[in-house]
Amino acid sequence: MNIKIVFTLILFSCLRNLSAQEKVVAVSGKFMEQNSTLYISKEVQRVLFIKTKGHFVLPEYGFILMLTEEDAIKYERKYLVIIPSKHGYEFNDSKGKILNLKVCQLTPDNPFVYCIKNDIISNDINKEFFKITTIKDTIEYRQVKGNQHKLTYTKEWIENIDNPKEVVIKTSSRNCGITGKYLREFESKSVFYKKSISHLAKQQLHYVANLFREIDRDNWTKKQWQEWFENTINTELKTLKDCNSKNWNKPSYFNNNFRDPAKFNLNSSNNQILRIEVNPNYKKYQNKQILAFDLEQGKEFKRKFNPKNIPNGIKAIESNNDHLYLINKHFKWFHYKLNTATDNYDLVSKKDILPPKFTKNKKRPPIDQTYTNLTNMFFTFQTEDTKEIYIVSLKTKNGETTAIKSITELTKRVDIKYDKKNSSIARLNYGSNTSQYFITAFGSHTNYYIIKMNSDLNNISLSKVSSKIQDKFTAIQSSNLIQFINQDDDYYNSGKNPKINIWTYSLDLKKVNEQFIPVNHHYNKYSSIIVKNKNGFGIVSTHRTTYLYQITYREFDNNKKLINEKCVYSNLPIEEIDSTNNLQLEYLKKINSKMYLFFNDGKALRFSEF
Structure with a gap:
C-alpha cells in the first residue's frame, strides 16, 4: 500500500557479512496498528541479495514504526519503515510495545534506509x-x-x-x-x-x-x-552521484504534492520555467497555483492568480516578460500580467474563441490537442453529435481567432476514406514549437491521415499514414523535413525487441522513408519525451535496471546514429512501483547549453540538469 505521510525507510533484514565499517545506529519506536505495511520493490530485494551474498530470507513487506518522541526529534520525522527478516512474524506480538533496533545504512542514496546484521538465517539445513x-x-x-x-x-x-x-x-x-x-x-x-x-x-x-x-x-x-x-x-551499486553529479549537490526538489496535472512553459525573456496547475482554483493549490523556477539561481517563486479571475481547466500556456497567455477547456483565451508588488497575475483581458454555435450546449466537446508558440495557438476538438473534427487557429498575444475549419472542409478537394462516425484525433506530441505550421493526425480503423497547414488553416498538405500514428508519436519539423518518432516498446514485455520508429516526410508530406533503431533497454514509451536537438533528436525515458529506477537521455544525429547517452537521474525504489510513486516525466527544455528536465519522483517535483 502507499503511505500518505512523509516517512523514512529502515530496512531490518536478515543480512550477514556486512562490512565492519558500516555505521550502526539505534532506533526506538512501536508499530502502528492500521495502514502499517508496504510492499517492497524487487530492486531492494536484489540489493539485499548482494549484501547477504545470496543467503537470506526474502523480505516482502515493510512495517511502519512510530518513533519515540526522542527519536522523532533526532530523525526529524515521526515514522520509519522496518523491513523484517521473516515476513514480520517476529513482530506479530510487538504492536504497541517499544522496540529498540540496531540498524546500518543500505545505500548512500537512501541515508535513512537501513539493514541489520543477523547470522541466524534458518533452522533448516546448514553448510554441512x-x-x-x-x-x-x-x-x-x-x-x-x-x-x-x-x-x-x-x-x-x-x-x-x-x-x-x-x-x-x-x-x-x-x-x-x-x-x-x-x-x-x-x-x-x-x-x-x-x-x-x-x-x-x-x-x-x-x-x-x-x-x-x-x-x-x-x-x-x-x-x-x-x-x-x-x-x-561483487556488484558495486551505482549512486545518484555516479549517475549525474550535477544533480547531486543542488537543491533539486520541491516539497509539495505535485502529482496532479500541470502545464509547463519556458519564459524565454528571463529563462524562468513556469508551472501552472491545470485547475488552479482548487483550495489545495492556493500555495502553488503558479510556480516560477529560476534554475540558474536555484530559486523558486510562488505566484498566484488574482482570486477574482482564476481560470479553470487550462489546456495550454505561453509566457513572455511579465505576460501570460492561456486557453482553457471552456474555449476561452486569457491574458494576464504579473503584478510584481503582489506576485499576483492580474487579468488584462479574456475572449471567447469560438462562436456560440459551438458552445451553446452545456456539455462542450473536449480540446484534444494543442500546439502553441508566442505567435499562434492551435487546437483541435471533435463534436459529439456529428463527430466532425475541427481545427482552430488564434493569435497568441491578442486572442483573435484567425480561422476555424473542419476536416471535411480542409480535405474537400482530396479523395480520402475514413469512417467519420468512428473517427478520432491521433494525439501527437511536438519535439519543438518553433514552426508556424500545425500538424495533426486523424482517421478511423486502418485509415489514418496526417495533415499540415499554416496559421490561416490554408496551404494544406495531406498524406495517408499507418494507424500506428495513434501510438504516442512525436512530430519534429526542421527546415527541410518532418519526422514522426516513437519509442516502440512494450515496457512490460521483456520478450519484445524494443526499437525507435522514425517516419520521415518532406515538408509537403511526401513520404521519404521509414526506419527503426534497435535500442538496448526496455524503456517506457508512456514515460518518454522526444525533442528536437541540433540536427537530430533526443529522447529522455524512464526504465528499470536490475537495481535502480532510472531516467536516461539518448541523443541521435541526423543519420539516426546514437551519439550520446547519459544517466539523468536514478534512485533505489523502496516500495514497489505503481502509478502514485513512479517517475513521471513532465517537461524537458534546453536553456542556453544545458538541458533541464522536470519530473515527479513520487509526490516530489524534481529537476535535473544535464
Whole structure:
C-alpha cells in the first residue's frame, strides 16, 4: 500500500557479512496498528541479495514504526519503515510495545534506509549438508523444499547443480475423511523417497531466477551460474552521484504534492520555467497555483492568480516578460500580467474563441490537442453529435481567432476514406514549437491521415499514414523535413525487441522513408519525451535496471546514429512501483547549453540538469 505521510525507510533484514565499517545506529519506536505495511520493490530485494551474498530470507513487506518522541526529534520525522527478516512474524506480538533496533545504512542514496546484521538465517539445513550428505542420510522435506522467500545457500546450491548424489527425503502422508459435518485426519504416516542433490539445487535456484530476470534457468551451465553469482555479489551499486553529479549537490526538489496535472512553459525573456496547475482554483493549490523556477539561481517563486479571475481547466500556456497567455477547456483565451508588488497575475483581458454555435450546449466537446508558440495557438476538438473534427487557429498575444475549419472542409478537394462516425484525433506530441505550421493526425480503423497547414488553416498538405500514428508519436519539423518518432516498446514485455520508429516526410508530406533503431533497454514509451536537438533528436525515458529506477537521455544525429547517452537521474525504489510513486516525466527544455528536465519522483517535483 502507499503511505500518505512523509516517512523514512529502515530496512531490518536478515543480512550477514556486512562490512565492519558500516555505521550502526539505534532506533526506538512501536508499530502502528492500521495502514502499517508496504510492499517492497524487487530492486531492494536484489540489493539485499548482494549484501547477504545470496543467503537470506526474502523480505516482502515493510512495517511502519512510530518513533519515540526522542527519536522523532533526532530523525526529524515521526515514522520509519522496518523491513523484517521473516515476513514480520517476529513482530506479530510487538504492536504497541517499544522496540529498540540496531540498524546500518543500505545505500548512500537512501541515508535513512537501513539493514541489520543477523547470522541466524534458518533452522533448516546448514553448510554441512553439502559436504557429508550421503544416501544413508535422511532429510526432512521442509528443510530442502523450494521456497520463493528462502533464498539461502545460493552459492552452495550452484556448486551442487550437477551433483548426482542422492539423499532420502522424509515427508508425511495424511489420510482424511468426513465424520458427520467435519473433515478429520484418520491417519498420518511417514513417506520416504530419493532425490538427487542436483534436483534439489535446481528447485531452489528456480526462485533465484525469479528475482533476477537475466538468468536462463533452463539452459545455463554450472559455469554460467558461477560466473553470474560472482559478478552479482561483487556488484558495486551505482549512486545518484555516479549517475549525474550535477544533480547531486543542488537543491533539486520541491516539497509539495505535485502529482496532479500541470502545464509547463519556458519564459524565454528571463529563462524562468513556469508551472501552472491545470485547475488552479482548487483550495489545495492556493500555495502553488503558479510556480516560477529560476534554475540558474536555484530559486523558486510562488505566484498566484488574482482570486477574482482564476481560470479553470487550462489546456495550454505561453509566457513572455511579465505576460501570460492561456486557453482553457471552456474555449476561452486569457491574458494576464504579473503584478510584481503582489506576485499576483492580474487579468488584462479574456475572449471567447469560438462562436456560440459551438458552445451553446452545456456539455462542450473536449480540446484534444494543442500546439502553441508566442505567435499562434492551435487546437483541435471533435463534436459529439456529428463527430466532425475541427481545427482552430488564434493569435497568441491578442486572442483573435484567425480561422476555424473542419476536416471535411480542409480535405474537400482530396479523395480520402475514413469512417467519420468512428473517427478520432491521433494525439501527437511536438519535439519543438518553433514552426508556424500545425500538424495533426486523424482517421478511423486502418485509415489514418496526417495533415499540415499554416496559421490561416490554408496551404494544406495531406498524406495517408499507418494507424500506428495513434501510438504516442512525436512530430519534429526542421527546415527541410518532418519526422514522426516513437519509442516502440512494450515496457512490460521483456520478450519484445524494443526499437525507435522514425517516419520521415518532406515538408509537403511526401513520404521519404521509414526506419527503426534497435535500442538496448526496455524503456517506457508512456514515460518518454522526444525533442528536437541540433540536427537530430533526443529522447529522455524512464526504465528499470536490475537495481535502480532510472531516467536516461539518448541523443541521435541526423543519420539516426546514437551519439550520446547519459544517466539523468536514478534512485533505489523502496516500495514497489505503481502509478502514485513512479517517475513521471513532465517537461524537458534546453536553456542556453544545458538541458533541464522536470519530473515527479513520487509526490516530489524534481529537476535535473544535464
